[in-house]
Amino acid sequence: xxxxxxxxxxxxxxxxxxxxxxxxxxxxxxxxxxxxxxxxxxxxxxxxxxxxxxxxxxxxxxxxxxxxxxxxxxxxxxxxxxxxxxxxxxxxxxxxxxxxxxxxxxxxxxxxxxxxxxxxxxxxxxxxxxxxxxxxxxxxxxxxxxxxxxxxxxxxxxxxxxxxxxxxxxxxxxxxxxxxxxxxxxxxxxxxxxxxxxxxxxxxxxxxxxxxxxxxxxxxxxxxxxxxxxxxxxxxxxxxxxxxxxxxxxxxxxxxxxxxxxxxxxxxxxxxxxxxxxxxxxxxxxxxxxxxxxxxxxxxxxxxxxxxxxxxxxxxxxxxxxxxxxxxxxxxxxxxxxxxxxxxxxxxxxxxxxxxxxxxxxxxxxxxxxxxxxxxxxxxxxxxxxxxxxxxxxxxxxxxxxxxxxxxxxxxxxxxxxxxxxxxxxxxxxxxxxxxxxxxxxxxxxxxxxxxxxxxxx
Ligand code: ARG
Numbered sequence: 001x002x003x004x005x006x007x008x009x010x011x012x013x014x015x016x017x018x019x020x021x022x023x024x025x026x027x028x029x030x031x032x033x034x035x036x037x038x039x040x041x042x043x044x045x046x047x048x049x050x051x052x053x054x055x056x057x058x059x060x061x062x063x064x065x066x067x068x069x070x071x072x073x074x075x076x077x078x079x080x081x082x083x084x085x086x087x088x089x090x091x092x093x094x095x096x097x098x099x100x101x102x103x104x105x106x107x108x109x110x111x112x113x114x115x116x117x118x119x120x121x122x123x124x125x126x127x128x129x130x131x132x133x134x135x136x137x138x139x140x141x142x143x144x145x146x147x148x149x150x151x152x153x154x155x156x157x158x159x160x161x162x163x164x165x166x167x168x169x170x171x172x173x174x175x176x177x178x179x180x181x182x183x184x185x186x187x188x189x190x191x192x193x194x195x196x197x198x199x200x201x202x203x204x205x206x207x208x209x210x211x212x213x214x215x216x217x218x219x220x221x222x223x224x225x226x227x228x229x230x231x232x233x234x235x236x237x238x239x240x241x242x243x244x245x246x247x248x249x250x251x252x253x254x255x256x257x258x259x260x261x262x263x264x265x266x267x268x269x270x271x272x273x274x275x276x277x278x279x280x281x282x283x284x285x286x287x288x289x290x291x292x293x294x295x296x297x298x299x300x301x302x303x304x305x306x307x308x309x310x311x312x313x314x315x316x317x318x319x320x321x322x323x324x325x326x327x328x329x330x331x332x333x334x335x336x337x338x339x340x341x342x343x344x345x346x347x348x349x350x351x352x353x354x355x356x357x358x359x360x361x362x363x364x365x366x367x368x369x370x371x372x373x374x375x376x377x378x379x380x381x382x383x384x385x386x387x388x389x390x391x392x393x394x395x396x397x398x399x400x401x402x403x404x405x406x407x408x409x410x411x412x413x414x415x416x417x418x419x420x421x422x423x424x425x426x427x428x429x430x431x432x433x434x435x436x437x438x439x440x441x442x443x444x445x446x447x448x449x450x451x452x453x454x455x456x457x458x
Contacts, residue, residue, distance in 0.1 A: 026083045032118040034066045039214040054098040061095040107198035109228040109316040114194040123331040124186045130338035131179040139451045142168040150355040158362030161426045166439040169447045174247045181240045189233045192217035196224035199315035229315040238302045245295040252288035259285045264354040269347035291337045301326035359426045368429045376415040386412045
């Protein structure tokens, strides 16, 4: 008979059993479920709702079940619907009547909510660690490339010269914010719903403060109806995860084209590349492409959970059982992507020569020439026009700005002097960006110093 079978005259159809069950996916929560139940049993014994002996029997029974699950000795049953009822039934089979008392003063509604929150808080901690590892790799790689010159792009057109160190430190800021967002999300995840009962609270004199301490929560859900009704914390997490994937996918996209023969800025290590089954010469950046592709899964998960929760009346509805597949998939996807991305970046080698070569074309020092004229007294618009004409001359004569002689330059403005010839060298263009937060090596050095300080405090 079902744990809830008392009110029923007929058994459920097996078709319904299979459709209704979540055990196939929520068995991932076995540990959280058991730890939550152990705390609950301790609380019931402490408050005299059950006896000390009953409490002890339940706790020992649950510990045995945990061990057996971990050793792969347990089989779950679809007729028992979910992880909560599978474990409860197992407990009663093992210890008898005391097991039937475990579900006093609780409902599966607060039980599942506490399980998910515990799962998610651990997942956030693990993902935060992986983000930290990535931040370290970014700082280390940036430090090696403070002076590695490359084109900076807008519209994927060469725009102004920058350094690779600067580019990498831009991603440092993005992933730093991502980690901070997760930490902030954790504050709202780590609030205890257990003890809320089905929706209205319970008639027992429970001790939720004890449960909170026992299970390591930072607070207790103040309103029990809210505690069992909302999954906004899941949505918040998947939104944060979507931003991480968005950042990863942008970086992957860059890596993919940097790795192409047309760019030749980067070479992926063999360990993180794959070949083609037909074209023997191919070496493809599959890891980066897969991360880019998996971004779609995570966005899909976000839309899934938002749509599941949309317009649900309070409190629990079975729709909410569908929260778990997108949540688990997001956690696993992001965990894998961060790990592989980190390794891929660590093992890649950058081709400084090709990067430098790319800065030779595209007139990326044109803005610097305009700035030079402004400093000699021209209004910026006039300088812009003069340099525009100079670029046209370069295009027509197939020359780079830094190849022009002083005489050639003077055709466009008579304020050009000898010093311009030095100023248009790419390294000088980069070094002359003196504004706060710029690509100049001394600024990137400061960024790296700040980043190291930040990381040492995490
Ligand atoms: N398997 C359910 C879920 O994941 C557990 C909660 C069931 N509660 C209920 N009232 N039917 O959402």
